Amino acid sequence: MLVVVANDLPPAVRGRMKLWFVEPRANVFVSGVKDSVAKTVVDYLYQHCPPESGVVIFRSLPKPPGYEVRTVGPTRKALTEISGLQLVIETLKNQ
Known part of the structure:
Protein backbone atom coordinates (compact mmCIF):
# COMPACT_ATOMS: atom_id res chain seq x y z
CA MET A 1 0.00 0.00 0.00
CA LEU A 2 1.13 3.53 -0.69
CA VAL A 3 -0.26 6.69 0.92
CA VAL A 4 0.87 10.14 -0.24
CA VAL A 5 -0.02 13.31 1.67
CA ALA A 6 1.04 16.68 0.26
CA ASN A 7 0.71 20.33 1.18
CA ASP A 8 0.47 21.34 -2.48
CA LEU A 9 1.22 19.29 -5.60
CA PRO A 10 1.90 20.72 -9.05
CA PRO A 11 -1.25 20.28 -11.22
CA ALA A 12 0.48 17.87 -13.64
CA VAL A 13 1.64 15.62 -10.78
CA ARG A 14 -1.77 15.70 -9.09
CA GLY A 15 -3.47 14.73 -12.36
CA ARG A 16 -1.07 11.83 -12.85
CA MET A 17 -1.57 10.66 -9.26
CA LYS A 18 -5.34 10.50 -9.86
CA LEU A 19 -4.69 7.82 -12.50
CA TRP A 20 -3.22 5.38 -9.94
CA PHE A 21 -4.72 6.49 -6.64
CA VAL A 22 -7.97 7.25 -4.86
CA GLU A 23 -8.02 10.85 -3.57
CA PRO A 24 -10.29 10.81 -0.46
CA ARG A 25 -9.32 14.42 0.38
CA ALA A 26 -7.47 17.09 -1.53
CA ASN A 27 -3.79 16.12 -1.89
CA VAL A 28 -4.23 12.82 -0.02
CA PHE A 29 -3.72 9.76 -2.23
CA VAL A 30 -4.17 6.07 -1.34
CA SER A 31 -3.41 3.02 -3.48
CA GLY A 32 -2.72 -0.68 -3.12
CA VAL A 33 -0.14 -0.79 -5.93
CA LYS A 34 2.54 -3.50 -5.99
CA ASP A 35 5.97 -2.81 -4.51
CA SER A 36 7.63 -2.33 -7.90
CA VAL A 37 4.97 0.18 -8.98
CA ALA A 38 5.17 1.93 -5.59
CA LYS A 39 8.92 2.43 -6.10
CA THR A 40 8.28 3.90 -9.56
CA VAL A 41 5.66 6.29 -8.14
CA VAL A 42 8.00 7.38 -5.31
CA ASP A 43 10.80 8.00 -7.83
CA TYR A 44 8.37 10.03 -9.98
CA LEU A 45 7.39 12.18 -6.98
CA TYR A 46 11.04 12.86 -6.11
CA GLN A 47 11.74 13.91 -9.70
CA HIS A 48 8.67 16.09 -10.28
CA SER A 83 14.12 2.53 18.20
CA GLY A 84 13.94 2.02 14.43
CA LEU A 85 10.33 3.21 14.10
CA GLN A 86 9.62 6.26 11.98
CA LEU A 87 6.95 8.39 13.63
CA VAL A 88 5.08 11.63 12.86
CA ILE A 89 5.21 14.11 15.72
CA GLU A 90 1.84 15.52 16.75
CA THR A 91 1.87 18.69 18.82
CA LEU A 92 -0.90 19.34 21.30
CA LYS A 93 -2.39 22.80 21.48
CA ASN A 94 -3.30 24.26 24.85
CA GLN A 95 -7.02 24.15 25.44
Whole structure:
Protein backbone atom coordinates (compact mmCIF):
# COMPACT_ATOMS: atom_id res chain seq x y z
CA MET A 1 0.00 0.00 0.00
CA LEU A 2 1.13 3.53 -0.69
CA VAL A 3 -0.26 6.69 0.92
CA VAL A 4 0.87 10.14 -0.24
CA VAL A 5 -0.02 13.31 1.67
CA ALA A 6 1.04 16.68 0.26
CA ASN A 7 0.71 20.33 1.18
CA ASP A 8 0.47 21.34 -2.48
CA LEU A 9 1.22 19.29 -5.60
CA PRO A 10 1.90 20.72 -9.05
CA PRO A 11 -1.25 20.28 -11.22
CA ALA A 12 0.48 17.87 -13.64
CA VAL A 13 1.64 15.62 -10.78
CA ARG A 14 -1.77 15.70 -9.09
CA GLY A 15 -3.47 14.73 -12.36
CA ARG A 16 -1.07 11.83 -12.85
CA MET A 17 -1.57 10.66 -9.26
CA LYS A 18 -5.34 10.50 -9.86
CA LEU A 19 -4.69 7.82 -12.50
CA TRP A 20 -3.22 5.38 -9.94
CA PHE A 21 -4.72 6.49 -6.64
CA VAL A 22 -7.97 7.25 -4.86
CA GLU A 23 -8.02 10.85 -3.57
CA PRO A 24 -10.29 10.81 -0.46
CA ARG A 25 -9.32 14.42 0.38
CA ALA A 26 -7.47 17.09 -1.53
CA ASN A 27 -3.79 16.12 -1.89
CA VAL A 28 -4.23 12.82 -0.02
CA PHE A 29 -3.72 9.76 -2.23
CA VAL A 30 -4.17 6.07 -1.34
CA SER A 31 -3.41 3.02 -3.48
CA GLY A 32 -2.72 -0.68 -3.12
CA VAL A 33 -0.14 -0.79 -5.93
CA LYS A 34 2.54 -3.50 -5.99
CA ASP A 35 5.97 -2.81 -4.51
CA SER A 36 7.63 -2.33 -7.90
CA VAL A 37 4.97 0.18 -8.98
CA ALA A 38 5.17 1.93 -5.59
CA LYS A 39 8.92 2.43 -6.10
CA THR A 40 8.28 3.90 -9.56
CA VAL A 41 5.66 6.29 -8.14
CA VAL A 42 8.00 7.38 -5.31
CA ASP A 43 10.80 8.00 -7.83
CA TYR A 44 8.37 10.03 -9.98
CA LEU A 45 7.39 12.18 -6.98
CA TYR A 46 11.04 12.86 -6.11
CA GLN A 47 11.74 13.91 -9.70
CA HIS A 48 8.67 16.09 -10.28
CA CYS A 49 7.75 17.65 -6.92
CA PRO A 50 9.54 20.81 -5.81
CA PRO A 51 10.50 21.00 -2.10
CA GLU A 52 7.62 23.39 -1.37
CA SER A 53 5.17 20.55 -2.20
CA GLY A 54 5.69 19.18 1.33
CA VAL A 55 5.09 15.54 0.38
CA VAL A 56 4.98 12.72 2.96
CA ILE A 57 5.01 9.19 1.56
CA PHE A 58 3.94 6.15 3.61
CA ARG A 59 4.86 2.88 1.92
CA SER A 60 4.15 -0.61 3.27
CA LEU A 61 7.12 -2.98 3.46
CA PRO A 62 7.22 -6.77 3.84
CA LYS A 63 9.73 -6.51 6.74
CA PRO A 64 9.46 -4.93 10.21
CA PRO A 65 8.25 -2.39 11.11
CA GLY A 66 6.04 -2.90 8.05
CA TYR A 67 6.25 0.63 6.66
CA GLU A 68 8.60 3.38 5.51
CA VAL A 69 8.07 7.13 5.70
CA ARG A 70 9.80 9.45 3.23
CA THR A 71 9.43 13.15 2.53
CA VAL A 72 9.97 15.66 -0.25
CA GLY A 73 10.74 19.10 1.15
CA PRO A 74 9.66 20.47 4.52
CA THR A 75 6.37 19.21 5.92
CA ARG A 76 3.88 20.68 8.39
CA LYS A 77 4.54 17.87 10.88
CA ALA A 78 8.00 16.73 11.89
CA LEU A 79 9.21 13.15 11.59
CA THR A 80 11.39 11.33 14.09
CA GLU A 81 12.84 7.87 14.52
CA ILE A 82 12.66 6.04 17.84
CA SER A 83 14.12 2.53 18.20
CA GLY A 84 13.94 2.02 14.43
CA LEU A 85 10.33 3.21 14.10
CA GLN A 86 9.62 6.26 11.98
CA LEU A 87 6.95 8.39 13.63
CA VAL A 88 5.08 11.63 12.86
CA ILE A 89 5.21 14.11 15.72
CA GLU A 90 1.84 15.52 16.75
CA THR A 91 1.87 18.69 18.82
CA LEU A 92 -0.90 19.34 21.30
CA LYS A 93 -2.39 22.80 21.48
CA ASN A 94 -3.30 24.26 24.85
CA GLN A 95 -7.02 24.15 25.44
